[in-house]
Amino acid sequence: MSVRELEREQSPKQAGLGPVGWLRWAWRTLTSMKTALILLFLLALGSVPGSLIPQRGVDPDKVARLYDESPALAEWYDRLQLFEVFSSTWFAAVYLLLFTSLIGCIIPRTMTYLRELRRRPPAAPKNVTKLPHAAVIEGGPSLEEAAKRLRGLRFRVVTGDGWISAEKGYLRETGNLFFHIALIGILFAIGAGSLYGYRGNVLVVEGDGFANTVAAYDRFMPGSQVSAESLEPFTLHLDDFTVSYQVAGEKRGQALDYTAHLKVNDRPDAPARDVELKVNTPLEIDGTQTYLIGNGYAPVFRVTDGKGQVAFEGPVPCLIEDKATMTSGCVVKAPDAQPSQLGFLLRFLPTSVPLTDGNHASAFPGELNPEVQLLGAFSGDLGLRNGQPQSVYELAPPETLKKLKPLLMGTAVPKPLAVGQSVELPEGAGKLEFTGVKQWMTLQVAYDPGRLPALLFAGLAVVSIAASLLIRRRRVFVRVKGETVEVGGLTRTEGSAAGFAEEFADIVKVLSAGENDVR
């Protein structure tokens, strides 16, 4: 029989740990400080790929590009959920384990803390002058007087036969405990926010409006507990959108201010009120925040078809191709055109200037000389009726595009159009008119019931971590031996001996002061 077997034989408890024993072991391991720290580290480590690999929720275009460039790698990223790290199963697992671990370690620490709160400072040691900080006062105060003065310094004081023991700095533990509680609170508030909150994006063109319903959003991201009826029933109308730009100097063309002039009805029966929406000042309606997050141009077009009828008329929001000059790409689709549908690819130049090679480009982001450049005109079935959803920023999916008939392309396209100008399509297929310029804005609407609790807990975390790190726990002992008063002090907080030396000197000064000098 080997030693090990012998041991096993002799410790039946260990052999039969049993399910309860294992559970207890697992719980104890999970809630140990070490595990919590490892989990915290994992959370930090896990968020690294989230910052280096493009995320679907943040930058879907980059994700798509990665799929194009290295499909195998993208496949693996996808398998490991690296395109949505922060909503991945493994990230959630770490997060939930950390959560449990924190709760598990706070409960026993609270108990210890409460016991500690009621505990009195320990009796003074025999020889207080042996302590790291010590002083002897000749002709010092009486025991009662010394105790009184220490209480005056807000020490917790215990007296005994010829000695005083005083302690201060309990807020350190209080701070520490509250810091850890605040961390749980923050995690909790974030969780609540993502369950009961929602976010949505919508693009609104000047002259148009938006009603806060699920259907009105371009993109709607609800928490799992959000119902369509729970959305705050407000509506808004975009009267006018103004942007001001720096016009001179090195920063010429930089945006200085965006303002959306809105009419807002807080609820269907409420009167409309004027609101100026700006960056950094969201519109708040009953806890629902509306933010201005983007803007661009929406030139207005009229398409007349081969039969002379207006097949399309209205503003077309364009995608920004170059932020510095607001050069934008636009798509006009006229599926109602007869005899065949029409589609146009265009480029919008807010401040068009001719280049030496005969091309045109935008020189400034503001609309000083707006022109539209026709890049291509097509006829044929745009594929809008086959039930497949299509992007408004894309003329047609590539396979449909190939089947379209180009009417105008390449060198055949005319000079850019100014407002009021038009271009006739060949073969009497129709006409495209550029009739005006509007702007669009994108809004983000967010409802997050966890934001206020998160803020409160975050505030608590800051205050309590400061208390926990900056307050030192210190003890002062006094032994009165007739006329001689011995004072000793120590701090158990590392790194603060230097600071305590000064405080200790002050305490000794207070203790050694004459009856009448004290405060």
Place this chain on the structure above:
Amino acid sequence: MSAEQLAELSDLTVLAAVLLYVLAMIAFATELAFGRFIAGKTAARAARPVRQPVTVGAAGDDAVKVDGAAPEPVAPESAPPSRLAERAGTVGLALAWLGWAANLAAIVTRGLAVGRWPWGNMYEFVVALCFAAVTAFLLTQLRHNVRFLGAFVMVTATLGLGAAVKIFYTAAGPVVPALNSYWIAIHVTAAIIASGLFAMAGVAGVLYLVRGDGMSRLPSREDLERVAHRAIVFAFPLWTFAVIAGALWADRAWGRYWGWDPKEVWSFITWVAYAAYLHARVTAGWRGKAATVVQLVAFACLLFNLIGVNIFVGGMHSYADV
């Protein structure tokens, strides 16, 4: 003075600050070079604190003398420092204060020239950061003798300002609307002060590793570790506050208080790393090299966040143009 003149003055004072920091660095280095050798561990402190209870005069006596753990680093065994070293140190300190004033003037004139808080882009941010690091050093120096750090803090500040001028320079001008908020005063200021303190701790940490345990002209390892720890203890709550103020601003500007933007991710990682440092010391009792390595890893995360994320990663923070 017109805005252009103020902007020009700001550019000039930055250069003056660089020059003064270089001179201060030379003076501090002279002090180190001609100073005394110091053992790896300060003897007085490695052992139990030396105490001789002092009898204090009767009640009311002003001359209450108290002993205790010596608050100041003392190198007990070696000869007194040379006069030259002593004088070079004093000169270095004076030059550092002058450089500090020039640095401050550069920030103030820039702020006046642009009519907003002067930390709206990388250039301005780095200039402010160097100022914060030097301020942290000089203020600490007022209460504790940390002159031994001088040369290294000056090198750091010189390199920082140099990089700001050479690489990140941006002409004075307005910022994009998203940065036009009082939150920049709260969030970025807190981040700058915390980073300045972390930088001082980082300098001490690097010195700790460079200097072995033996005799050296560099300060003792214990002193270095103590300075680093104190700086981090002050900086950590500030950094926590800076991150939270950032979340509050994100809530105003972007419609969510936390969105795992690269900058947010890295400030979180930095925060965790410094928390790990504090825990490693308090709970696991790590001291010396191990703790210093953790501290430097955290500092590396901080630097990556300040510089790397802006240049290599991008994200919503990147309108603070490089």
